[in-house]
Amino acid sequence: MASRSVDEPGSCAGGRILVIGAGVSGLTSALCLRRKGFEITVVADQFAPRVTSVVAGALWEWPPAVCGHHQDQVSLDRSKVWCKTSYEIFADLACDPATGVFLRPVTFYFQHPISDDEWQRKKVEEVRGEVQQFKHDPKLISENGINPRLGYRDAYSYLAPMIDTDAYMRWLLGEAQKAGCQIIESQVTGSLREQESSLKRQYGVDAIVNCTGLGAGELTGDVVSPLRGALIRLRNDGQTMPRITQAHCVSHDGSGEGRGFIFIVPRGADMLVLGGLAEPDESNLDIGLHNYEPIREMYQRCLEFLPILSGATIDAAEPVRVGLRPVRLQNVRLEREPGTRIVHNYGHGGSGVTFSWGCSFEVAERVAHLLAEG
Numbered sequence: 471m472a473s474r475s476v477d478e479p480g481s482c483a484g485g486r487i488l489v490i491g492a493g494v495s496g497l498t499s500a501l502c503l504r505r506k507g508f509e510i511t512v513v514a515d516q517f518a519p520r521v522t523s524v525v526a527g528a529l530w531e532w533p534p535a536v537c538g539h540h541q542d543q544v545s546l547d548r549s550k551v552w553c554k555t556s557y558e559i560f561a562d563l564a565c566d567p568a569t570g571v572f573l574r575p576v577t578f579y580f581q582h583p584i585s586d587d588e589w590q591r592k593k594v595e596e597v598r599g600e601v602q603q604f605k606h607d608p609k610l611i612s613e614n615g616i617n618p619r620l621g622y623r624d625a626y627s628y629l630a631p632m633i634d635t636d637a638y639m640r641w642l643l644g645e646a647q648k649a650g651c652q653i654i655e656s657q658v659t660g661s662l663r664e665q666e667s668s669l670k671r672q673y674g675v676d677a678i679v680n681c682t683g684l685g686a687g688e689l690t691g692d693v694v695s696p697l698r699g700a701l702i703r704l705r706n707d708g709q710t711m712p713r714i715t716q717a718h719c720v721s722h723d724g725s726g727e728g729r730g731f732i733f734i735v736p737r738g739a740d741m742l743v744l745g746g747l748a749e750p751d752e753s754n755l756d757i758g759l760h761n762y763e764p765i766r767e768m769y770q771r772c773l774e775f776l777p778i779l780s781g782a783t784i785d786a787a788e789p790v791r792v793g794l795r796p797v798r799l800q801n802v803r804l805e806r807e808p809g810t811r812i813v814h815n816y817g818h819g820g821s822g823v824t825f826s827w828g829c830s831f832e833v834a835e836r837v838a839h840l841l842a843e844g
């Protein structure tokens with residue numbers, strides 16, 4: 471049974487908070503703060519669908535995710551706590567189709583037996599206790615129709631949240647509005663620290679929560695860099711290929727062996743997204759199948775990996791979505807800016823959806839704590 475709930479009753483009253491950002495981090499933080507009893511104003515210069523959170527492949531993954539690495543142990547340990555909380559909440563949300571959250575099997579594949587790799591073995595030991603329907607079995611490779619010529623030798627699977635971000639971001643905004651959060655379209659410019667007092671006066675708030683993703687660099691002076699990704703969108707309505715109802719992944723590290731990573735994830739009722747691109751410090755969004763070879767290679771890699779995709783039809787309306795993961799060297803920044811009433815929640819890299827509920831509960835607790843200090 472879930473120990474945390476999306477409807478957790480408010481445990482603290484009073485206090486007005488400005489949340490900057492309306493991606494998955496900002497809206498989830500707003501909701502958690504509101505449900506703790508705070509008055510909330512959300513300010514953002516972009517809303518869905520023009521936020522990275524809508525681009526996300528939005529597969530819940532135990533850290534580190536297939537597209538990335540963690541630079542330090544503290545951040546990895548904190549990420550695991552956030553992941554656990556999010557899993558519980560997403561599993562609850564999956565009971566309501568309006569949320570766009572689905573619980574579906576995901577399988578991770580490896581070129582070598584997991585037992586040969588101490589690091590992967592440890593990861594498997596951790597994740598198996600945190601998820602539903604965990605299974606470690608090399609037979610998954612043939613059962614799932616993975617190309618035998620590629621030489622995969624081991625695999626494990628579990629039930630994971632997979633999120634249709636179009637529906638989910640709409641749902642999140644709706645929940646925030648229903649809960650009474652005020653939503654304002656506006657840009658904040660310059661140093662947050664320097665303008666803390668004026669922002670608090672302008673919006674009539676007692677504290678500020680910074681959920682600006684890639685935009686946090688400008689507001690904090692921190693280095694937040696783009697890690698460009700792209701997802702090819704296929705029709706998954708059972709017409710030109712059998713409907714794919716589970717996700718398939720190969721990580722960047724270990725078994726990836728320089729081929730890039732594989733990311734095949736069903737989205738909503740009738741879409742499938744294919745990924746496997748992580749390009750540091752690239753921010754041009756004008757790339758697609760028509761003009762960018764690495765995206766065509768990524769497509770070929772997925773078709774070769776899962777031959778059943780050869781009958782696929784690419785979504786004509788939106789063949790490819792491109793976005794910039796907000797990456798920091800030290801991973802997520804979730805902390806109070808020293809000497810201020812600003813709490814940061816940014817830099818989630820390729821895991822912002824996965825971490826969203828865990829981070830947001832922690833944000834709400836930190837804000838409650840700092841206001842209680844006076």
Ligand SMILES: Cc1cc2nc3c(=O)[nH]c(=O)nc-3n(C[C@H](O)[C@H](O)[C@H](O)COP(=O)(O)OP(=O)(O)OC[C@H]3O[C@@H](n4cnc5c(N)ncnc54)[C@H](O)[C@@H]3O)c2cc1C
Binds near residue numbers: 658745
């Ligand atoms: C191709 C791709 C695949 C991905 N796959 C996954 C996945 O499978 N699982 C997963 O968990 N994550 C995945 N991610 C990562 C995920 O998308 C991000 O980590 C997450 O969306 C970050 O959310 P955010 O709310 O912090 O930022 P954003 O969604 O970028 O939102 C930032 C918000 O801040 C606002 N803002 C910024 N600056 C200012 C300012 N100065 N003034 C006012 N407002 C401002 C913006 O307008 C926006 O509203 C993927 C990303 C990409 C690109």
